[in-house]
Amino acid sequence: MFACLHLPxxxxxxxxxxxxGLRRQPVAxxxxxxxxxxxxxxxxxxxxxxxxxxxxxxxxxxxxGLKLRRHSLAQEAAxxxxxxxxxxxFSPRVEDAAADTxxxxxxxxxxxxxxxxxxxxxxxxxxxxxxxxxxVAVAANPEAARHAARGxxxxxVIAPGQETARLGPLPVDILEPPPEILETLDRxxxxxxxxxxxxxxxxxxxxxxxxxxxLQKLARGEGARVLRPVEPPLCFEETLELEHPVELLExxxxxxxxxxxxxxxxxxxxxxxxxELRLTLGLEENVSSFTFQVSREPxxxxxxxxxxxxxxxRQIRFPQPMLDGxxxxxxxxLDLQSHPPPAPVIKVTLTAEPAPPRPGQAGLFxxxxxxxxxxxxxxxxxxxxxxEKRLGAAELLxxxxxxxxxxxRFKVASPGSxxxxxxxxxxxxxxxxxxLAFRRFRPPLPARVQARNGRPVSVFxxxxxxxxxxxxxxxxxxxxxxxEQGWAREEWDVTLATAEGSxxxxxxxxxxxxxxxxxxx
Amino acid sequence: xxxxxxxxxxxxxxxxRFPAALSPAARPAPELVSTGVAAVDALAGxxxxxxxxxxxxxASSGRTTLLLAALAEATRRQExxxxxxxxxxxxPCSAAAAGVELARLxxxxxxxxxxxxxxxxxxxxxxxxxxxxxxxxxADLLLQxxxxxxxxxxxxxxxxxxxxxxxxTSWFRFRRAVERTPTVLLLLEQEPCARTCASLVLxxxxxxxxxxxxxxxxxxxxPTHARLLRGLRLQxxxxxxxxxxxxxxxxxxxxxxxxxxx
Numbered sequence: 151m152f153a154c155l156h157l158p159x160x161x162x163x164x165x166x167x168x169x170x171g172l173r174r175q176p177v178a179x180x181x182x183x184x185x186x187x188x189x190x191x192x193x194x195x196x197x198x199x200x201x202x203x204x205x206x207x208x209x210x211x212x213x214x215g216l217k218l219r220r221h222s223l224a225q226e227a228a229x230x231x232x233x234x235x236x237x238x239x240f241s242p243r244v245e246d247a248a249a250d251t252x253x254x255x256x257x258x259x260x261x262x263x264x265x266x267x268x269x270x271x272x273x274x275x276x277x278x279x280x281x282x283x284x285x286v287a288v289a290a291n292p293e294a295a296r297h298a299a300r301g302x303x304x305x306x307v308i309a310p311g312q313e314t315a316r317l318g319p320l321p322v323d324i325l326e327p328p329p330e331i332l333e334t335l336d337r338x339x340x341x342x343x344x345x346x347x348x349x350x351x352x353x354x355x356x357x358x359x360x361x362x363x364x365l366q367k368l369a370r371g372e373g374a375r376v377l378r379p380v381e382p383p384l385c386f387e388e389t390l391e392l393e394h395p396v397e398l399l400e401x402x403x404x405x406x407x408x409x410x411x412x413x414x415x416x417x418x419x420x421x422x423x424x425x426e427l428r429l430t431l432g433l434e435e436n437v438s439s440f441t442f443q444v445s446r447e448p449x450x451x452x453x454x455x456x457x458x459x460x461x462x463x464r465q466i467r468f469p470q471p472m473l474d475g476x477x478x479x480x481x482x483x484l485d486l487q488s489h490p491p492p493a494p495v496i497k498v499t500l501t502a503e504p505a506p507p508r509p510g511q512a513g514l515f516x517x518x519x520x521x522x523x524x525x526x527x528x529x530x531x532x533x534x535x536x537x538e539k540r541l542g543a544a545e546l547l548x549x550x551x552x553x554x555x556x557x558x559r560f561k562v563a564s565p566g567s568x569x570x571x572x573x574x575x576x577x578x579x580x581x582x583x584x585x586l587a588f589r590r591f592r593p594p595l596p597a598r599v600q601a602r603n604g605r606p607v608s609v610f611x612x613x614x615x616x617x618x619x620x621x622x623x624x625x626x627x628x629x630x631x632x633x634e635q636g637w638a639r640e641e642w643d644v645t646l647a648t649a650e651g652s653x654x655x656x657x658x659x660x661x662x663x664x665x666x667x668x669x670x671x
Numbered sequence: 672x673x674x675x676x677x678x679x680x681x682x683x684x685x686x687x688r689f690p691a692a693l694s695p696a697a698r699p700a701p702e703l704v705s706t707g708v709a710a711v712d713a714l715a716g717x718x719x720x721x722x723x724x725x726x727x728x729x730a731s732s733g734r735t736t737l738l739l740a741a742l743a744e745a746t747r748r749q750e751x752x753x754x755x756x757x758x759x760x761x762x763p764c765s766a767a768a769a770g771v772e773l774a775r776l777x778x779x780x781x782x783x784x785x786x787x788x789x790x791x792x793x794x795x796x797x798x799x800x801x802x803x804x805x806x807x808x809x810a811d812l813l814l815q816x817x818x819x820x821x822x823x824x825x826x827x828x829x830x831x832x833x834x835x836x837x838x839x840t841s842w843f844r845f846r847r848a849v850e851r852t853p854t855v856l857l858l859l860e861q862e863p864c865a866r867t868c869a870s871l872v873l874x875x876x877x878x879x880x881x882x883x884x885x886x887x888x889x890x891x892x893x894p895t896h897a898r899l900l901r902g903l904r905l906q907x908x909x910x911x912x913x914x915x916x917x918x919x920x921x922x923x924x925x926x927x928x929x930x931x932x933x
Contacts, residue, residue, distance in 0.1 A: 528815070531812050532809055535805055536805060540779070541777065541778065543774050543775070545774075584925065586736060589735055592760070650729040651729075651877055
């Protein structure tokens with residue numbers, strides 16, 4: 151058995167995927183150069199209102215209640231990809247028959263999904279989840295399934311042997327015959343497949359040739375051909391061209407929400423998750439200055455002089471593949487709050503990098519760690535509070551330069567792994583005593599030091615003078631003298647008298663200036 | 672009829688049939704985890720999970736030593752940990768030497784001067800207050816996300832007068848956030864400020880800084896370059912504990928040892 155998914159009024163259906171609110175309203179898609187725009191396609195409600203493909207834009211605009219949208223090739227490509235995703239969720243043998251039609255082989259799916267009726271319903275439900283109101287037909291051969299899907303609304307299941315009877319009422323032009331044959335048939339008064347199938351085969355061959363015989367077979371539902379399976383590309387991209395430029399984050403979030411919903415549904419249909427999200431915002435040109443408002447409140451406006459950029463690109467990588475539309479939306483919102491676009495947005499493109507989802511079940515006795523989804527959201531929010539570069543996991547650098555470290559993105563380390571540099575591992579030792587800790591002053595505190603016989607006797611910093619009770623040093627340290635960032639210093643450990651008793655510090659001299667590097671605590 | 676009388680009558684009538692209906696649920700004793708310092712474990716029993724522990728003391732009193740020891744123990748158990756560093760004073764090198772697995776520690780550095788607002792209307796806000804608020808917000812977010820074995824809030828460089836001005840509701844919120852979770856919430860500061868919200872309050876003090884090679888009668892004549900700071904002799908006291916009854920002013924001394932001293 152074969153199934154066919156067909157999207158009627160494809161340009162309108164592709165547009166409605168991202169605007170489901172228009173589903174029950176008369177909608178037409180227009181295309182063409184300005185002032186020569188014509189209606190390309192219209193939905194059933196619009197046709198009932200009198201809209202016809204090819205109608206001039208001015209005529210269409212005269213009809214009240216009609217919603218007009220611009221033709222978008224990007225949206226059609228996304229709708230076609232979604233159609234393929236819906237089919238691939240059921241069968242690996244999928245034929246890309248046309249932009250609006252997909253065929254799939256149901257052989258062997260009975261044990262997984264049940265009888266053909268159930269598979270057809272599941273296919274329709276899957277398409278609905280992807281925002282596509284598809285016609286679904288199941289028949290014994292691909293051509294019969296295709297003609298049934300193009301001819302009958304809703305779900306059609308044709309039992310083997312019943313093709314001629316079931317396809318009979320359909321008009322003959324559904325076979326897409328050559329125009330001259332169609333004209334001949336029309337002259338003969340043959341307008342349905344039933345009438346076409348009833349014609350004698352030999353007489354048809356004599357008058358219409360081999361093409362007529364092929365059409366005869368198709369009209370009887372006997373067309374037997376091999377399916378031409380394709381491997382649908384793993385390309386998950388959704389685009390929406392906006393009617394009016396968006397200047398606020400809140401309406402942009404609604405648009406992103408719609409795109410993410412579709413993107414997640416498509417990824418779920420292919421049993422995949424996203425390891426990376428790329429957001430590309432098409433910007434309005436010819437804007438001299440602009441204030442992108444993160445919220446409707448007028449506080450802290452961020453006015454920018456617009457450069458000649460036409461797109462604003464953002465990229466969010468996840469440490470583990472994820473599939474949570476709400477989480478993605480929140481992360482994108484937080485990212486756009488930190489990096490707002492420099493001009494009003496007129497086009498939004500969202501791309502997901504697919505990856506196999508992580509295993510759903512973890513071990514029973516795993517050590518404590520935050521959930522990856524919560525962690526990502528929390529890191530994004532923390533980035534808003536303290537700055538993105540000021541949080542993460544520290545990694546020591548293999549240098550003797552003081553305070554040499556870099557911040558890596560924090561991620562939950564897998565149990566049993568000991569992640570770290572060679573220097574980390576070398577220094578990690580378990581000692582029966584507690585290790586003396588050091589607290590750094592960033593930047594080092596400037597100090598005034600009184601010395602006697604070359605030894606510090608009192609240190610003045612933080613507005614107070616303290617007497618040196620005990621000391622050790624000096625130690626000369628230097629490094630990277632071969633670069634511009636070379637450093638050389640003379641370090642001392644001193645114990646100073648304080649109001650509470652005493653406290654130990656490390657001080658150093660660099661040139662003639664003294665600094666307090668930090669305290670031992 | 673007063674509520675108390677009504678309650679007494681209901682208890683008398685229903686107490687036999689529903690013994691637990693009117694009495695508050697018994698709170699289980701919190702699980703204690705090691706501080707990483709045997710002496711402190713012996714004194715306080717350890718750090719309670721799902722509760723707030725305060726580690727207080729002045730400069731060089733060993734607060735950070737105890738914090739790093741607790742973080743090292745937690746990362747050794749392969750737990751994820753978080754440190755909100757209000758004063759940007761954390762030293763990764765020192766932490767690695769203490770045994771902290773840095774890849775398991777989320778370090779949140781407050782105190783970025785460039786983020787300090789410069790608008791005229793906020794110029795009056797003190798920098799310390801701004802960074803303290805930043806640290807409290809960061810701690811809030813971390814506690815909401817949950818899943819950390821140890822969550823430490825380092826207010827060691829925040830003036831005590833400012834730390835004490837943090838509303839009690841903030842500490843109460845933090846305590847409620849970790850309640851019934853396995854997170855150890857540590858608060859490092861100069862003086863106790865969480866008051867009744869803390870389950871354990873440890874007060875530390877520096878007794879002596881230990882230097883090596885003190886041979887001669889006149890230390891001022893010793894060659895100072897041949898000496899080393901070997902560590903600190905510290906005293907820890909349990910000021911307040913809800914976990915166990917302790918004798919008044921229970922205290923114990925322990926030593927911290929510098930990495931270069933063996």
